[in-house]
Amino acid sequence: MKTKTEFSKKIEKFVHQSVGVSYMDAVVNYCEKTGMELEAAAKLITPTLKKKIEKEANHLRMMK
Numbered sequence: 099m100k101t102k103t104e105f106s107k108k109i110e111k112f113v114h115q116s117v118g119v120s121y122m123d124a125v126v127n128y129c130e131k132t133g134m135e136l137e138a139a140a141k142l143i144t145p146t147l148k149k150k151i152e153k154e155a156n157h158l159r160m161m162k
Contacts, residue, residue: 105142121151
């Protein structure tokens with residue numbers, strides 16, 4: 099993966115093509131399929147994608 103934009107587009111595409119997949123699950127799934135470390139993926143998350151993940155986490159009561 100070269101840029102944050104490319105990574106975010108792949109995650110967005112996966113979420114929109116899959117039924118019931120969250121952004122958090124999409125990132126984890128991507129990492130599992132490509133062998134990318136979660137820490138490396140975290141560095142590629144754009145501010146827009148981060149807001150969507152935070153919204154999901156708040157909805158699931160995973161954040162204070």
